[in-house]
Amino acid sequence: MAELLIRNAFVIDPLSGIRGEIKDIAIRDGKIVEDTGANAEVIDAQGCLTLPGGIDSHSHVCGTKVNFGRYMSPEDMRAGRTSRKGVMHVTSGYSVPTTFGNSYRYSTMGYTTVLEGAMAPLEARHTHEEFTATPHQDMLANTLFDGNWSVMEAVRDKDVKRAAAVVAWTLAAVKGFAIKLTNPGGTEAWGFGKDVHSIHDTVPHFGVTPAEIIDTMIRANEILNLPHSVHLHCNNLGVPGNYQTTLETIERVPDLHARRQTLYLTHAQFHSYGGSTWKDISSKSEDIARMVNARPQVAIDMGQVMFGRTTTMTADGPMEFKLYMLHQNKWSNHDVELETGSGIIPVFYSRKSLVNCVMWAIGLELALLTRDPWQCMLSTDNPNGAPFIKYPEIIALLMSRRFRDRESELLEPRTGHYVPLFAIDRELDWYEIAVMTRAAQAKALGITSIGKGHLSPGAEADIAIYPLKPQEIDPSAEYKQVMAGFGKTRYTIKRGRVVSRDGEVVVEGANSTIWTKARIPPELDLSSDPEFVKKFEQYYTVRMSNYPVQDVYLPRGVCIGTEASL
Amino acid sequence: MRVILETKPRKKPKIPIEAEAIIPQNFLLKNDIRVYEGNKERTLDEIFYVTTEGPAVSADQVEIVLSGETGVIKRVGEYMNAGRIVIEGDIGMHCGNFMSAGEIIIRGNADAWLGREMRGGVIRCEGNADHYCGAGYRGEKRGMRGGTIEVLGNAGDFTAEYLSGGEVRIMGDCGDLPGVEMRGGTLIIGGDCHRPCGNMTGGTCMVFGTARALLPTFVNAGSEEREFCGQRVEMNVFRGDVANRGKGTLFVRKK
Ligand SMILES: [Zn+2]
Numbered sequence: 001m002a003e004l005l006i007r008n009a010f011v012i013d014p015l016s017g018i019r020g021e022i023k024d025i026a027i028r029d030g031k032i033v034e035d036t037g038a039n040a041e042v043i044d045a046q047g048c049l050t051l052p053g054g055i056d057s058h059s060h061v062c063g064t065k066v067n068f069g070r071y072m073s074p075e076d077m078r079a080g081r082t083s084r085k086g087v088m089h090v091t092s093g094y095s096v097p098t099t100f101g102n103s104y105r106y107s108t109m110g111y112t113t114v115l116e117g118a119m120a121p122l123e124a125r126h127t128h129e130e131f132t133a134t135p136h137q138d139m140l141a142n143t144l145f146d147g148n149w150s151v152m153e154a155v156r157d158k159d160v161k162r163a164a165a166v167v168a169w170t171l172a173a174v175k176g177f178a179i180k181l182t183n184p185g186g187t188e189a190w191g192f193g194k195d196v197h198s199i200h201d202t203v204p205h206f207g208v209t210p211a212e213i214i215d216t217m218i219r220a221n222e223i224l225n226l227p228h229s230v231h232l233h234c235n236n237l238g239v240p241g242n243y244q245t246t247l248e249t250i251e252r253v254p255d256l257h258a259r260r261q262t263l264y265l266t267h268a269q270f271h272s273y274g275g276s277t278w279k280d281i282s283s284k285s286e287d288i289a290r291m292v293n294a295r296p297q298v299a300i301d302m303g304q305v306m307f308g309r310t311t312t313m314t315a316d317g318p319m320e321f322k323l324y325m326l327h328q329n330k331w332s333n334h335d336v337e338l339e340t341g342s343g344i345i346p347v348f349y350s351r352k353s354l355v356n357c358v359m360w361a362i363g364l365e366l367a368l369l370t371r372d373p374w375q376c377m378l379s380t381d382n383p384n385g386a387p388f389i390k391y392p393e394i395i396a397l398l399m400s401r402r403f404r405d406r407e408s409e410l411l412e413p414r415t416g417h418y419v420p421l422f423a424i425d426r427e428l429d430w431y432e433i434a435v436m437t438r439a440a441q442a443k444a445l446g447i448t449s450i451g452k453g454h455l456s457p458g459a460e461a462d463i464a465i466y467p468l469k470p471q472e473i474d475p476s477a478e479y480k481q482v483m484a485g486f487g488k489t490r491y492t493i494k495r496g497r498v499v500s501r502d503g504e505v506v507v508e509g510a511n512s513t514i515w516t517k518a519r520i521p522p523e524l525d526l527s528s529d530p531e532f533v534k535k536f537e538q539y540y541t542v543r544m545s546n547y548p549v550q551d552v553y554l555p556r557g558v559c560i561g562t563e564a565s566l
Numbered sequence: 567m568r569v570i571l572e573t574k575p576r577k578k579p580k581i582p583i584e585a586e587a588i589i590p591q592n593f594l595l596k597n598d599i600r601v602y603e604g605n606k607e608r609t610l611d612e613i614f615y616v617t618t619e620g621p622a623v624s625a626d627q628v629e630i631v632l633s634g635e636t637g638v639i640k641r642v643g644e645y646m647n648a649g650r651i652v653i654e655g656d657i658g659m660h661c662g663n664f665m666s667a668g669e670i671i672i673r674g675n676a677d678a679w680l681g682r683e684m685r686g687g688v689i690r691c692e693g694n695a696d697h698y699c700g701a702g703y704r705g706e707k708r709g710m711r712g713g714t715i716e717v718l719g720n721a722g723d724f725t726a727e728y729l730s731g732g733e734v735r736i737m738g739d740c741g742d743l744p745g746v747e748m749r750g751g752t753l754i755i756g757g758d759c760h761r762p763c764g765n766m767t768g769g770t771c772m773v774f775g776t777a778r779a780l781l782p783t784f785v786n787a788g789s790e791e792r793e794f795c796g797q798r799v800e801m802n803v804f805r806g807d808v809a810n811r812g813k814g815t816l817f818v819r820k821k
Contacts (some may be wrong), residue, residue, distance in 0.1 A: 072705040330707055 003028050003040035004496055006463065009050035010470055012431055014439035015454035019431050020470060022047060027461040030495035034457055043498075047469050048490060051434050052453050053112030053462030055441035058231075058266045058301050059382040060313055061102045062116050062130035062139070064123045065342040068332055069096040069311045069383075073346055076311065088505045095310040095346075095383040099133040103509070105389055107136035107500045110464025110489040113452055115140040115445065117231075117266065117381070118182060118315045120336040121148075122542070124174035128513065128553040135509030136492075136499050138452075138462075138558075140445065142231050143176030144315050144340040145217065147188035149539075150532060152206040155216045161566060164220035165524040166532070168517075168564065171226075173548035175515040175557065178228035178445070179221050182315035183235050184213040187341040190318040199235055199248055210235050211252060218263060222256045224518035225562040227446025229257065229299075231264045234271045237319050243284035246271040247291055255297035260446055267303025267381035268292075269363035281355055283362045283419040289369035292376070299444050300370070301379035304363030304394050305356065306386030307349050313384065317341035338539055349386070354418070357411045359385075361419035367398055368426045373435040374443060391437070392486035398428040398436075400479035430470045447514065450560065461496040464489050512556040520564045567622035569593050571614040573634030576603075582658060583613060586641040590628035590649025590668065593618075625649045625668075632657075637677070643670050646687065659696075662689050665713070678722065679703070684732065686713040697722035697741070700734040700753075710734065710751065726753045729769060745771045748814060756794065766807045766814035774799060777818045783809040784816055792817055 006025040011018050026036040060066050070077060070093060079094035080101065091101030106114060114134070119127045119141040131139040145151050145167065154162040167179055185203040186196045192204040199211040214232065221230045234249050236242035246265070253263045265271070274282040292298055314320060317333050320343020324331035327345060334342045349356040363385065370376035378395070382388040397403055401424075408415070408422055416422055428436070442453020451460040468485035475482045488503040499507050526532040536544035551557065571588070584602040592599055599610045610616055614634075622628045625648035632642065637656035644663040653661075656674035666685040675693035681700050695717045701724055702709035709728035720738035724746060731751045736744075739757035748766040755762070758775035763784070774794045784806035792801050801817040 074703045074705045330705065 002030075002496060003036040004043065004461070004493070005036045005040040006043045006045050006050065006465070008047055009045035009465065010047050011050045011455065012434040013052060013455045014431065014435045015052075015442065015448055016456045018455075025050070025455060025463065027493075027496045030461055030497070031451070032455050032457050032459045032461050043465070043491060045465050045490075047471065049430065049466045049468045049470050049485070051110070051464050051466070052438050052442075052455050052459075053464055053492070053494065054106075054110045055113040055438045055445070055453055056106070056111055056379065056382070056388065057115050057264075057377055057441040057445055058117045058379045059114050059388060060117050060384070061114060061382070062099065062134060063119055063127035065118070065313045065315075065334065065344055066096060066130070067126065068334070069313050069344045070098070072330055072332055072344065073311060076309075076346070086506070087508045095387045099130050100135075103134040103136045104500070104505045107492050107494075107505060107509075108488055108503045109389070109391060109486065110466065110492050111137060112462035112464070112492065112494050113138045113140070113447075115142060115177065117142050118144055118180055118342075119174070119176060120144050120315065120340050120342070121170050121174045121176065122336050122339055122540075122547075124176065124549050125553055128175060128549055131511070131513050132553075132555060135511050136494060136505070138512045138514060140177035140514045141175070142178050142180035143171055143174060144180050144182060144336075145170070146181045146184045146186070146213070146315065147191070147340045149206075149338040150535060151217070152185070152188070152203065152208050152213065155208045155212050156206055160216055160219045160223065161524060163216050164223045164518075164564065164566070165520060165526050167217075167220055168224055168520045168524075169526045169532075171515070172517045175513065175549050175554055177515055178226060178231050179217055180231045180233070180315075181214060181217060182233040182340065183237060183319065184210045184217075184232070186210065186235055187315060187317045190321075191335060191341065195318055196235055198245060211249075214249065215252065218253065218256070222262070223566060224520070224564045226516055226518060227560055227562070228444070229261050229264050231266060233266050233314070233316065237267075237270045237314075237316055238273075238323070240273050240275040240277055240281045243272050243274055243287055246288060250291050250295055250298050253295065253297050257297070260443055261299040261375075262297040263299075264444055265298060265300045267379065267384065268300040268366050268376075269303040269305060269359060269385065270381070272362050272366065273358075278355055281358055281418070283358055283365060283421075285362045285365035285369055286420055289366055293371050296372075296375070299375045299377070299440070300366065301377040301381070302363045302367050302394075303379055303381040304385050304390075305349050305359040306380065306390040306393065307351050307356065307360065308386065309346070309348050310383045310386055311344065311346045313342065313344040315340045315342045317343045319343065320345055323347070337541065338535060351410050352412055354412045354414055357415040358418050360411075361415065361421040364394075364397055364404070365419065365421050365424065367428070367436070368424045373428070373432040374440045376436065377440050377444065378433075378436045389487075392483045395433055395437070395486050396475070396479040396483040399433065399475040399482055400477070401425060401427050402476060403479040427476050430475075450514070450558065461493060463491070463493040465491040465493075510556065512558045513554045514558045514560065515554070516560045516562065518562045518564045521566050524566060567593065567627060568619040568629045568631065570617040570619070570631045571610070571633070573614055573636060574612075576613075576635075579635055580638065583639045584641055585639050586644040586663075588630060588632070588639075588642045588651070589644065589646040590630060590651070591625040591647060593628050593630065594622055594625045594649075637674070640677075643668075646670070656693070662687075665689075675719070676717075680717075681710055681713070681715045683708070684710045684713050684715065686732070688713060689715045691715070691717045691719070694719035694738070695721045695725075695736070697724055698727060699725045699736070700729060700732075701725070701727035708749070720757065726751070729753055739775065745769075754794075763814060763816050764807060765810045765812070766816070767810055767812040768814050770815045770817070772801065772817040774819050780804075780818065781807065783807045789820060790817070
């Protein structure tokens with residue numbers, strides 16, 4: 001029995017209602033327990049901030065498009081190299097590092113669970129292979145259904161049950177975790193040489209609208225009783241004036257779940273633009289936040305932009321093509337048969353660009369104007385807004401008005417006319433940061449019941465101890481220490497084992513992949529449905545029997561089984 | 567100063583050697599020079615018999631002579647900024663990567679990526695060069711930006727891909743797609759080639775042999791005389807690649 005006792009920890013555990021008290025944490029065999037025996041190994045936390053392991057609910061770290069980002073950016077690969085050291089593999093890359101690079105950098109920041117934001121079902125094997133090489137985090141995969149032909153046919157036929165059946169079959173086949181809709185209908189419309197500019201535009205050939213896809217998938221998701229809600233990347237990403245589309249989308253969301261949101265809107269920053277062109281783009285964060293405050297059935301993540309070099313990558317092919325037309329730099333677009341697409345381009349967010357400064361401000365505004373931190377999670381849509389290694393800086397900005405004011409002096413001088421940020425006094429506290437970086441994510445993803453995101457007995461012993469003493473430090477003034485502290489844990493503990501210490505990775509690590517399987521009545525099982533089978537026979541480049549991801553790809557799979565309400 | 571590096575016999579002579587440290591400035595500074603044999607770090611004298619003759623006060627005065635089984639040695643001359651390297655035989659991949667000044671002479675053949683993303687200086691290869699001579703690495707938007715590469719033999723496919731400046735001169739034939747994505751600089755091909763200059767947006771390419779499978783997206787813009795090896799040659803002039811709104815110039819010898 002491996003036992004570990006953490007003494008004198010300043011614990012904030014929002015899901016257990018602990019808002020900051022000095023406590024001991026007892027661990028046995030990878031789980032939190034009431035107490036340990038006399039022989040337990042002891043860590044003295046010395047009053048340092050101790051939180052459940054960080055959870056990133058939207059990040060792009062594994063899979064084909066991430067890998068293409070690596071492949072097309074040799075300059076990114078040359079940046080951020082570290083050599084082999086002890087148990088650490090060689091790493092390289094800055095915005096799209098190698099898998100071990102991602103894993104070690106997350107680990108030293110105290111993150112123990114990461115959700116890959118977009119996995120194309122057809123290309124799931126690649127994602128799972130990279131998951132096994134991201135050893136310090138438990139991984140989950142949002143699975144793309146935005147342009148899925150079978151789904152759109154079910155939407156056209158107003159057949160929610162069939163949509164649910166497609167989702168159930170596909171998630172189980174590709175070992176996915178949740179439904180992701182990226183620019184629903186938009187990428188498929190683009191495949192037909194068209195585009196959708198509102199949620200009421202029709203997707204050619206299928207005759208469905210994004211609004212209908214979203215409505216149907218929300219209901220299908222809840223019929224299947226999946227742990228997470230539908231995870232939506234709204235239509236019109238990055239388009240000036242798109243906040244209207246976002247508001248319209250949120251307005252449609254019913255409240256169907258007691259314990260979590262009914263719709264998760266990712267990287268809300270990219271969807272909160274006013275104006276009509278790049279010249280008069282402005283922040284509409286106040287409108288979006290007001291709407292979110294009024295609708296507890298939605299949750300958002302920030303999608304914060306930070307200045308510097310990064311790589312954008314999304315299943316939103318048409319959006320990336322538009323970016324390419326703007327930058328004329330290197331670019332990749334990719335079509336995934338009957339499912340979705342993707343695009344990748346490198347970008348540089350500059351303080352000299354008014355547009356970029358407005359984007360930077362919007363993300364922070366969303367976090368500061370959303371009243372309930374459980375509804376707005378910290379993210380950069382890694383690496384789209386910035387590489388996740390910028391999280392500590394974002395935390396410091398949210399906790400310190402002084403830091404924001406100091407930053408404002410470096411921005412494009414007109415920025416203040418287009419954003420409300422500098423009129424906002426709010427400074428988030430330690431508790432709110434703890435919510436926004438782990439507890440809210442665990443709740444939103446529906447993984448608290450498997451012991452994620454909290455430290456009550458029975459939970460997974462995933463813990464981050466930061467070299468920060470909340471009782472001694474004033475984050476408003478000492479934002480630099482806050483930034484440094486969140487950048488490097490004193491200890492990151494994964495399943496009861498110290499995996500990194502003071503920024504040094506100390507074990508090889510072995511993660512789990514969490515996936516969902518909804519049990520549906522046999523008459524809805526699509527395995528022998530003639531229409532569904534025909535898709536594989538006529539259109540897919542792979543046979544149906546070769547499509548599912550075999551168990552061997554998930555050496556430590558954790559399946560969350562649900563019973564569909566059918 | 568003259569540094570002579572002669573390869574020692576190795577148990578497994580096919581294991582490549584990564585030798586980006588072999589550049590004149592490192593010998594001038596008397597740096598502790600390490601190379602990799604496969605994934606094992608080695609000191610220079612584990613791989614070579616090292617002889618040093620004479621003094622040098624600047625890197626310009628350093629000449630490195632490599633001999634023996636040099637065809638498996640990669641990245642010689644990477645980031646070189648002065649001096650001279652003479653390779654008595656063949657050289658491995660990525661010779662002269664990013665070099666900015668100085669001179670590299672190769673008496674034998676060069677493997678792929680000779681002078682990749684080179685900024686300045688001179689490379690002269692007396693044998694053949696393999697694929698991607700003077701090109702940019704995969705994913706780079708610019709290949710060679712300055713300096714001169716001269717190959718007396720033939721070159722492989724994708725010669726001078728993404729060429730942005732400087733001059734690449736291949737006296738013999740080129741393979742497929744020389745000058746593809748070219749955006750500046752000059753590419754001269756003494757012999758034949760296949761599908762030159764696709765997606766070219768700028769720069770000048772001259773083919774003094776036969777250009778097979780010339781792309782249809784080049785517009786004929788008359789003819790001009792050009793000189794090659796002391797002879798005046800009548801050339802067709804093309805502009806393109808119009809598929810890319812390109813403003814490059816492609817000269818091809820008239821039959
Ligand atoms: Zn994303």
